[in-house]
Amino acid sequence: MENLLEIRNLKISTLRGRQKVLLLDEVDLNIPKKCSFGIVGESGCGKSITANAVMNMLPYPLEVSHGSIRFDSRSGEVDILKLDKKALRAIRGQEISMIFQEPMTSLDPIFTVEMQMYEALSFHHPGMSRPQMRERALEMLHRVNIPRPEQTLTSYPHQLSGGQLQRIMIAIALINDPKLLLADEPTTALDVTIQAQILRLMNDLKEQNDTSIVMITHDLGVIAETCEEVAVFYAGQIVEQANVMELFHHTAHPYTLGLLQAVTSLGSETRMLYTIPGIVPPGGQWSEGCRFSDRCSRCTDRCRQAMPALSEISPGHWCRCWLNSEEVAQ
Ligand SMILES: Nc1ncnc2c1ncn2[C@@H]1O[C@H](COP(=O)(O)OP(=O)(O)OP(=O)(O)O)[C@@H](O)[C@H]1O
Ligand code: SF4
Ligand SMILES: [Mg+2]
Structure with a gap:
């Protein structure tokens, strides 16, 4: 093809x-x-x-x-x-990944950024250890220019700005290449x-x-x-x-x-x-x-x-x- x-x-x-x-x-x-x-x-x-x-x-x-x-x-x-x-x-x-038209509704308000990023990873890489997932999540947050990635990992969506949430959506969409x-x-x-x-x-x-x-x-x-x-x-x-x-x-x-x-x-x-x-x-x-x-x-x-x-x-x-x-x- x-x-x-x-x-x-x-x-x-x-x-x-x-x-x-x-x-x-x-x-x-x-x-x-x-x-x-x-x-x-x-x-x-x-x-x-x-x-x-x-x-x-x-x-x-x-x-x-x-x-x-x-x-x-x-x-x-x-x-x-x-x-x-x-x-x-x-x-x-x-x-195939998608960034949806309304990002605020596609991130779950009751889970931290870390949990949502790990879920995207572990679904497709069930053998990945927690430190490996953390390393990959931090790498993606760096790549989308999130300031203070460690702190962001433990944040809930409501603690972040619209621009940061959008970057996180992109990071999650791209986390599995x-x-x-x-x-x-x-x-x-x-x-x-x-x-x-x-x-x-x-x-x-x-x-x-x-x-x-x-x-x-x-x-x-x-x-x-x-x-x-x-x-x-x-x-x-x-x-x-x-x-x-x-x-x-x-x-x-x-x-x-x-x-x-x-x-x-x-x-x-x-x-x-x-x-x-x-x-x-x-x-x-x-x-x-x-x-x-x-x-x-x-x-x-x-x-x-x-x-x-x-x-x-x-x-x-x-x-x-x-x-x-x-x-x-x-
Ligand atoms: N769940 C749905 N039930 C019924 N009709 C729908 C549904 N979703 C979309 N449509 C209809 O399908 C057509 C195309 O909708 P679509 O959402 O693809 O538009 P769009 O080009 O993405 O517009 P926008 O720029 O507003 O996002 C519209 O007429 C819309 O009303
Ligand atoms: S209505 Fe306008 S766009 Fe449609 S065929 Fe005629 S000239 Fe082209
Ligand atoms: Mg649309």
């Missing part, structure tokens, strides 16, 4: 009453080895459910209704969706300076460990700082995908342009944050044609009638928009 992770034709649905509603629609992704890959889009576009599907951890009633998620594990190529519970436990936290780290909005809750520190730290750790990182965010600024390749999600679909430099310099999809404007207007004198008018239509309320048509200033009748395909507009650059489609150019 050429890539570390290959997602093919992934569809995720949920139940609303008795009705099955599609939330993610035919998503294909290739995550190369040792790559930082960004997934960007507004709230509700399907970023987190995609990551949860990779962990095979979708909450009921969500389910994968179609597709495959192939992973190049240490014991060979597997389809994560077909693994039994035992095989999944061996991969989760060991080969995973091949793939899924980072779901890892810095959104933090102030800008700490955000920058944590993003730099994740880049360093990626270089040191050869880990691939999937960075999930609503902010193209974060993508620019951390990623090599990026997929833009809108209403459960990929609407644009390219190398980061290509995406920023030759932006093709009107939705991506809107996201970019939201980033650049932050730096303007007035500090008015641009937002794309309208909202993301939820699953079950998608238009027949282009799902961005209600919000797009360049929408035509054709856009409302038929959905554009995701097509390669230049080598490695994919876009789902009639403006870029060869059919329109003819």
Whole structure:
């Protein structure tokens, strides 16, 4: 297998009453080895459910209704969706780790940092002695730049700041040297300076460990700082995908342009944050044609009638928009 992770034709649905509603629609992704890959889009576009599907951890009633998620594990190529519970436990936290969108809720308030780090270690290394676990835990806290690591080990989560908790989450996620780290909005809750520190730290750790990182965010600024390749999600679909430099310099999809404007207007004198008018239509309320048509200033009748395909507009650059489609150019 050429890539570390290959997602093919992934569809995720949920139940609303008795009705099955599609939330993610035919998503294909290739995550190369040792790559930082960004997934960007507004709230509700399907970023987190995609990551949860990779962990095979979708909450009921969500389910994968179609597709495959192939992973190049240490014991060979597997389809994560077909693994039994035992095989999944061996991969989760060991080969694939996730930093969840709400870190404060994924650390247990009644256990010290030490106990939570040891639990992550001992699950995958049952033979490790306590001094060995302590040594590894301290090493990880050093690497994520936690001041006074010995003292932090014996602290409870409520005794630590948001930035420290985030670093501890990263330390736990990386403690078993995973091949793939899924980072779901890892810095959104933090102030800008700490955000920058944590993003730099994740880049360093990626270089040191050869880990691939999937960075999930609503902010193209974060993508620019951390990623090599990026997929833009809108209403459960990929609407644009390219190398980061290509995406920023030759932006093709009107939705991506809107996201970019939201980033650049932050730096303007007035500090008015641009937002794309309208909202993301939820699953079950998608238009027949282009799902961005209600919000797009360049929408035509054709856009409302038929959905554009995701097509390669230049080598490695994919876009789902009639403006870029060869059919329109003819
Ligand atoms: N547990 C759930 N039950 C029902 N619907 C859900 C559930 N989790 C997510 N969804 C729906 O799936 C769609 C995608 O949600 P997802 O959480 O992946 O969005 P997201 O892109 O991560 O957004 P955000 O930026 O807010 O985190 C949304 O329409 C959401 O309402
Ligand atoms: S297909 Fe039409 S509505 Fe959709 S993004 Fe392109 S121009 Fe806008
Ligand atoms: Mg999310």
